[in-house]
Amino acid sequence: MCTLVWFKRDLRIFDHPALHHAVGLGRPLACVYVVEPGLWAQSDASERQWDFVRDCLQSLNAALQGRLIVRCGEIIDVMERLRGELGVTTLVSHEETGNRWTYLRDQRVAAWAKGQGVDWREIPGSGVVRRLDTRDRWAKQRDCFMRQPQVDAPSFEPVEAPSHPLSSAAQLGLIPDGLQERQPGGRDQALSLLGSFLTERGRTYRKDMSTPLQGATACSRLSPHLAFGTLSVREAVHATAERQREVRDTRDGWSGSMKSFQSRLAWRDHFIQKLEDEPELEYRCLHPAYEGLRGTDSALQTAWEKGETGVPFVDACMRSLIATGWLNFRMRSMLMAFASYHLWLDWRSTGPHLARMFTDYEPGIHWSQTQMQSNTTGINTPRIYNPIKQGGDQDRDGIFTRRWLPELADVPLMYLQTPWEWDGAGSLTYPTRVVDVSEAAKTARAKIFGLRGSAGFRSEAERVVEKHASRKDRGRRFVRDPLPKTAEDDRQLKFDL
Ligand SMILES: Cc1cc2nc3c(=O)[nH]c(=O)nc-3n(C[C@H](O)[C@H](O)[C@H](O)COP(=O)(O)OP(=O)(O)OC[C@H]3O[C@@H](n4cnc5c(N)ncnc54)[C@H](O)[C@@H]3O)c2cc1C
Secondary structure: OEEEEEEOOOOOOOOOHHHHHHHHOOOOEEEEEEEOHHHHOOOOOOHHHHHHHHHHHHHHHHHOOOOEEEEEOOHHHHHHHHHHHHOEEEEEEEOOOOOHHHHHHHHHHHHHHHHHOOEEEEEOOOOOOOOOOOHHHHHHHHHHHHHOOOOOOOOOOOOOOOOOOOOOOHHHOOOOOOOOOOOOOOHHHHHHHHHHHHHOHHHHHHHHOOOHHHHHHHOOOOHHHHHHOOOOHHHHHHHHHHHHHHOOOOOOOHHHHHHHHHHHHHHHHHHHHHHHHOHHHHOOOOOHHHOOOOEOOHHHHHHHHHOOOOOHHHHHHHHHHHHHOOOOHHHHHHHHHHHHHHOOEOHHHHHHHHHHHOOOOOHHHHHHHHHHHHOOOOOOOOOOOOHHHHHHHHOOOOHHHHHHOHHHOOOOHHHOOOHHHOHHHHHOOOOOOOOOHHHHHHHHHHHHHHHHOOOOHHHHHHHHHHHHOOHHHOOOOOOOOOOOOOHHHHHHHOOOO
């Protein structure tokens, strides 16, 4: 009789409730990670994500005394083979809130386990609540999970079994995607980032998080580690709470920044909970009135994907994302909003490109945010970012824009975000803008607000509020989600047409 721990997006052994549970069963215990070619063939998967995961698996293997069993193949074949080899009677994993592919895969695993008499136990590992009956009690349940002590790394000797070498990205059919500055994965990297953020980098977090240049160091950069589980959210929450106690009475920026960071960790669970409660939001508009509203246009989409729309700040952000795999929240929102409003493209055709470009792709946050920034939830205030204004506000000296758009090196700063207005524009090799920014925004706004008065719109919006909105927002007609907690958060979230 053997217990098998199946690692998925939880690549650590510290504060790992599922592993702790499995060790507590007191039987021989084996640990497996399954490289699933089907998963890596999905439109949201990319080379950069796999390379990050590879680092994390090497680090996990070291933590498991070199006994992580890596197998590659279709999940049921792998599970059935391991059952035969090791005599697996219990399968333990964390509760994963993944994409549609993993959701359906888990249903197949559940059917297989039932058929073979294998007891599959899925153990919660974050503030996301499975089979939540009502959002009314969610915040309390999350806080309760976060207040519990972290679980120590268990001491045990994993069962040995043959392990496959880790596939290369090319073996999984993943093509090089333009990444130049790769963020390394692994537990040591996660702890080092958490430490440097809480003691050195995070002081100006609140002030600098929205600027593309300073944001790259003032933000924690923990997102891929949280997404693939080299760090648990509870570890981050506890370490931040401790830091908050230390800096409580300071006035140098630390106190406010730590508070803002703590709220973002809560937003994380809040957004993932939406996908957990309604998996269809990955492929269906949350509010049905928005179905069929937008279309596709391959020329516009290609220009947006390559950073060649002719709108400098949009292109600089996209090219930076392609090269680094990361972008701050404000710039992600702007890229998405530009695609959805100015280019009027359907979020289902643009969302996968961003998912692939994000090393930290997390389906629950990604699809909820993609819909929110495209205004297909029916409950959020539309945020139609003006990329010209954003460029001026967030990149005052033009350093970021020039870094990613060398074609604009000679354009004077006052025309950097609007090169078409510059006398010398004719000599530029930079693309002509694909839309007139203010005209496109005006048209989009009229279409979006026009829909809001349609029959049945309100009642469906109420359903979405009931199921998904933060309870602080209740009673408001159209809500921002989540509601800013402080005036500073409010300023940061303010949309500006
Ligand atoms: C269209 C769009 C798609 C996004 N897709 C993803 C995604 O696939 N994966 C992902 O991790 N984040 C996503 N985000 C949220 C956010 O932009 C990133 O979490 C953040 O930029 C990551 O950098 P960081 O770890 O330095 O963040 P920090 O600001 O240091 O925040 C710490 C952590 O809090 C969480 N967090 C921060 N902001 C948000 C937010 N607005 N909503 C939910 N959780 C948040 C993340 O886990 C993040 O790692 C998306 C945002 C938008 C607008």
